[in-house]
Amino acid sequence: MPRKLFQAAPLAVAALLACAGAAHASSHREAPFITTSPKVDGTDFYMFRSYETGRADYVTLIANYQPLQAPYGGPNYFAMDPNALYEIHIDNTGDAREDITFQFRFTNTLAAGGNGVTLNIGGTAVAIPLVQAGAVSNVKDANLNLGESYTVSVVRGDRRTGTVATVTNATGGATVFDKPVDNIGTKTIPDYAGYAARHIYTVNIPGCTQPAKVFVGQRKEAFAVNLGTIFDLVNAPLATITNPALIGAVPNTIDGANVTSLALEVHRSCLTAGTETVIGGWTTASLRQARLLNGSTPSGHQASEKPGGAWVQVSRLGMPLVNEVVIGLRDKDKFNGSMPSGDAQFATYVTNPTLPALVEIAYNAPGLAPTNFPRTDLVTTFLTGITGVNRFASTTAATAEMLRLNTATAPVPFASQNRLGIVGNILANGNDNAGYPNGRRPKDDVVDISLVAVMGGLCVANGTGNTLALGTACNPNAVSATLRANGTNGIATVFNLHDAVDQAVVPLLQTFPYLTTPTRGAP
Amino acid sequence: MKIHHAFTLLASVGLVAACSDGSGPALPPPPPPPPAPAEVPASALVSSATYTAYVASLAASKTEVGTSVGLTLITGRAPSSETESPQPI
Numbered sequence: 001m002p003r004k005l006f007q008a009a010p011l012a013v014a015a016l017l018a019c020a021g022a023a024h025a026s027s028h029r030e031a032p033f034i035t036t037s038p039k040v041d042g043t044d045f046y047m048f049r050s051y052e053t054g055r056a057d058y059v060t061l062i063a064n065y066q067p068l069q070a071p072y073g074g075p076n077y078f079a080m081d082p083n084a085l086y087e088i089h090i091d092n093t094g095d096a097r098e099d100i101t102f103q104f105r106f107t108n109t110l111a112a113g114g115n116g117v118t119l120n121i122g123g124t125a126v127a128i129p130l131v132q133a134g135a136v137s138n139v140k141d142a143n144l145n146l147g148e149s150y151t152v153s154v155v156r157g158d159r160r161t162g163t164v165a166t167v168t169n170a171t172g173g174a175t176v177f178d179k180p181v182d183n184i185g186t187k188t189i190p191d192y193a194g195y196a197a198r199h200i201y202t203v204n205i206p207g208c209t210q211p212a213k214v215f216v217g218q219r220k221e222a223f224a225v226n227l228g229t230i231f232d233l234v235n236a237p238l239a240t241i242t243n244p245a246l247i248g249a250v251p252n253t254i255d256g257a258n259v260t261s262l263a264l265e266v267h268r269s270c271l272t273a274g275t276e277t278v279i280g281g282w283t284t285a286s287l288r289q290a291r292l293l294n295g296s297t298p299s300g301h302q303a304s305e306k307p308g309g310a311w312v313q314v315s316r317l318g319m320p321l322v323n324e325v326v327i328g329l330r331d332k333d334k335f336n337g338s339m340p341s342g343d344a345q346f347a348t349y350v351t352n353p354t355l356p357a358l359v360e361i362a363y364n365a366p367g368l369a370p371t372n373f374p375r376t377d378l379v380t381t382f383l384t385g386i387t388g389v390n391r392f393a394s395t396t397a398a399t400a401e402m403l404r405l406n407t408a409t410a411p412v413p414f415a416s417q418n419r420l421g422i423v424g425n426i427l428a429n430g431n432d433n434a435g436y437p438n439g440r441r442p443k444d445d446v447v448d449i450s451l452v453a454v455m456g457g458l459c460v461a462n463g464t465g466n467t468l469a470l471g472t473a474c475n476p477n478a479v480s481a482t483l484r485a486n487g488t489n490g491i492a493t494v495f496n497l498h499d500a501v502d503q504a505v506v507p508l509l510q511t512f513p514y515l516t517t518p519t520r521g522a523p
Numbered sequence: 524m525k526i527h528h529a530f531t532l533l534a535s536v537g538l539v540a541a542c543s544d545g546s547g548p549a550l551p552p553p554p555p556p557p558p559a560p561a562e563v564p565a566s567a568l569v570s571s572a573t574y575t576a577y578v579a580s581l582a583a584s585k586t587e588v589g590t591s592v593g594l595t596l597i598t599g600r601a602p603s604s605e606t607e608s609p610q611p612i
Contacts, residue, residue, distance in 0.1 A: 160606050289609045290571075290578035290601070292563065295589025298597050306592045308601025309575035310609045 026223055026320035026446065028067030031332035034315055039081040040285035042317040043067040043259055044223060045088075047281045047403050048439040049411035050265055052511040056411050058212075059271055060514060061102070061264045062442075063088050063283040063317075069182075069218070069258040071519040075130050077182040078218065078260055079148050080106040083307045084287055086262060087159060091280040092273040094392030096340040096400035100271065101155040101162070104216065104262055106179070109147045110301050117145045131181060136189050139178050139198050146301065148179040150216055152264075154205050160311070165206035167214070177201050182218040183258070185522030193517045200512065208270035219261040219515035222442045224506045226499040227253035230447075233362035240500055242493050247448070248502035255505070256519050263513035268407040278385065278392050280402030282318035282340060286311040313337050318402045319382060319437070320446045325355050326382075340400035343383065347399075350378050355454050365482070370456035372478035376471040377458035381437055387469070389422065390438045405439030414510040419445040419503050423452060427495065442514055445503035455483055457494045562593035571604040579612045 028043040029035045046062040065086065069078045080086070085105060089098035110116040117133045118125040134143035152167035166175050180199045183192045200215045229235045229250070240246050271279050288307035297304045316323070316336050326349050327335045335346060356369030383399045385391035390404040412432045418424035421435030421444045436444035456479035462468045464475045476484055483494035509516050567577035581590065592601075 160608070288601075288603055290575040292578055292590065292592050292596075292601070294592045294597070296591045303597075306596050306601045308603045309571045309578070310604050310607040312609045 027317050027322070027324050030324040031336050032329075033333045034336060037287065037314060038066055039078075040084045040086070040287060040315050041065060041067055042283050042285055042315040044320065045281065045283045045317045045403055046222075046440050046442055046514075047279075047405050048441045049268070049405075049407065049409065049434060050512065051411040051414055051417075051434075051441075052514075055265065055512070057268055058265045059268045059279075059405070059407060060512065061088050061266065061281065062513065062515065063262045064219075064222075064259045064515075065262070065285065065315075066260045067257075068221070068254065069260070069518075071183060071256065071258055071521040073182075074184065074521065077131065077184065077521075078258070079108050079146065080104075080150070080179070080216075080260060081287075082106045082108050082302065083291075083305070084285055085311050087284045087286070088262070088264065089159065089282050089284065090271050091340070091402060092271060092276060094276065094278070094280070094394045094397030096280070096343070096398035096402065098159050099156065099273065101159040102167075102264060103153040103155060103159075103164075104150055105153075106148065106150045107176075108301055109149070111145050111147065114300065132184065132188050135187070136181060136184075137191065137195055139180075144181060146181070148181065149176050150179055151175055152177070152203070152214060154207065156207065167203050167205050167212075170202040170204050170211045177214065177216070180217045183518040183520045185520050187522065192520065196517065205266065205270060208267060210267035210270065212267065212270070213263075213265040213512055215261070215263045215513045217261065217513075218258050218518040219513065220507070220518045221254055221257040221259045222506055222508060222515045223254065224252040224445070224501050224503045225254060225447050226250050226501040229253075230499055234359060235362075236500060238363055238365070241451075241498055242487060242496050244487065244489050244491075244496045244498075246500055247498045248500070248505065250500040252501050252505055258518040259515075261513060261515055263515075265512050272407055276393055277408035278390055278404055278406050280318075280340070280392075280400075280404050282316060282402050284313050284317075285315040286313045288312070313339075320440065321450055322382065322401055326350065326353060328354070340402050341398065343400040346401070347379075347383075350382050351375050353378060353454065356456075359455065365480075368455075368480045368482060370459060370478045370480075372456075372459055372471070372473040372475070375474075377456075377462070377474050378453065380470060381453060381458075386437070389433070403440055404437070409434050409438055414443065414508070417441060417443045419443055419448075420452075421445075421449055423449055423457070423495070427491065442506070442508050443503065445498075447501070447503070448498040451497040451499065452495055455479070455494050455497060457492075457497075460484060460492050460494055561587075562591050563596060568595070568602055571602045571607055572610055574602040575610045575612075579610075 026044045028041055034041045042065055044064040048060055050058040050060045066078050088102045090100040092099045116127045118127050131146045132143055133145055136143050153164050155162045155164050168175055180196045189195050196217050202211050203214050205212050289309035289312045291305050291307045293305055314336055323332055323335050351374030360368045382401050385404040390406045412434045418432045425432040436446055459474040459478045460476045462470045462474045466472050485493055487493045487496045507516050567573050
């Protein structure tokens with residue numbers, strides 16, 4: 001790759017900096033404790049300027065939970081946990097502390113006043129075992145045995161002690177919203193797309209001048225990854241994962257799985273503060289600290305437990321792949337319970353990452369990992385943002401792990417988005433500066449971008465002249481000769497790294513909520 | 524042979540009849556019913572902190588039936604807080 005291309009495009013080079021590691025719904029079942037509580041397992045977080053026609057001034061926030069839902073997972077499917085607190089946090093000052101938090105709380109209610117639908121069986125009313133008693137097509141459908149609903153609050157300031165206000169339906173002012181039942185199958189819900197769309201609400205957020213949109217419901221998993229291969233010590237030939245002609249050689253392992261999305265589309269003026277256009281975002285989920293299991297379980301829905309006490313955070317997700325392949329196994333639970341403002345405790349995982357060394361082991365290829373320590377390139381990506389791209393203007397901005405989006409960067413229509421984000425944009429000499437790591441869009445192939453970054457792509461771009469101000473140690477000589485060498489397309493091999501699964505195979509919507517109709521449980 | 528079996532049967536009936544009129548050894552008394560499961564004490568319901576402390580204090584047991592959360596909690600809510608920080612344990 002000609003050096004001058006990167007010298008002339010520090011934005012792009014900086015964009016090469018991305019999270020380390022291959023991914024798997026970006027972050028799911030990534031920590032020991034969260035594997036015991038899938039309903040509060042955050043899997044992905046997307047944050048981007050909306051690219052739906054006419055919505056360019058809005059920012060879409062999508063927080064996904066409950067990973068790898070099998071579409072046939074009845075009879076209970078995947079309701080959200082009514083004993084949990086789901087949150088999306090926004091930092092608009094750069095101090096790594098939330099300034100705005102959107103809180104979601106769920107209620108699951110059996111029909112018929114909590115007793116559930118019954119049938120007259122031989123003169124006796126008997127409760128049915130399913131979540132539906134017939135075909136479903138309407139909001140609050142009479143055939144639903146279980147109603148799922150939620151509220152949304154907005155907190156300004158500290159998430160626990162700040163000022164709380166309730167988000168309301170722009171039509172009528174209701175404070176409770178309905179969640180569609182999961183995609184059970186075509187006999188129950190013949191037109192799931194239409195049914196789910198009826199659960200998109202226009203809402204008023206106190207303190208925001210423009211109405212917003214909210215949707216909560218099951219969606220098709222938007223992440224594409226060569227899952228088993230990656231975690232099996234990258235069980236693929238190096239020649240395969242460096243060959244640009246083979247970026248789609250393998251089917252998406254997790255195709256067919258579903259996930260639950262909490263989606264908000266908020267006017268960007270509602271999220272930013274003053275003249276700062278960059279925002280940092282991350283999602284969390286919390287459970288009550290105390291929980292008693294009832295030794296005499298009564299009838300009801302999820303009646304086995306009685307939670308109480310304060311909220312304890314058990315899930316955290318900002319940039320993709322961090323807890324999955326950056327944080328050590330012994331600290332994964334700790335990371336999930338931590339806040340960005342305390343990320344100095346995890347700095348070593350970024351400055352001295354283990355993933356490149358694991359790749360060396362996987363390929364029995366000593367010397368394959370970059371040698372510039374500390375890895376200032378990864379610090380820039382994970383912890384500070386990229387100057388001129390998505391770094392807070394304040395000179396006192398915190399060094400912390402968050403997904404950073406520059407809301408001043410114009411969105412790009414779906415068809416023109418480069419799957420490699422800013423990196424791909426530079427390589428293609430294009431005009432898409434709105435991709436990962438400048439926020440994250442569903443179409444961005446964060447796995448491939450991450451592989452490039454962790455194996456030293458940014459240092460190649462930084463050159464021997466410290467073009468990108470990443471430090472003189474971050475130069476091409478810190479990258480192995482194998483990865484510095486040009487590939488068949490004339491680009492350094494490190495830029496051709498991929499996991500052989502093309503993110504582009506995932507079908508997506510071009511309108512809110514952007515993730516598409518979930519895979520149905522039965523044809 | 525049938526007559527022999529008949530006498531055996533009659534003898535057995537007689538033995539059972541003799542036992543049932545109390546003249547034989549008494550059956551052992553039934554075991555005492557298991558103790559009622561402990562319920563959450565009112566002192567644990569004062570606040571989210573006391574509830575958390577109570578739950579944390581419960582020791583694992585291989586023999587207990589299990590703690591009932593009590594009638595109050597079956598229909599109501601356990602103490603909780605939106606603003607408190609978690610208790611150290």
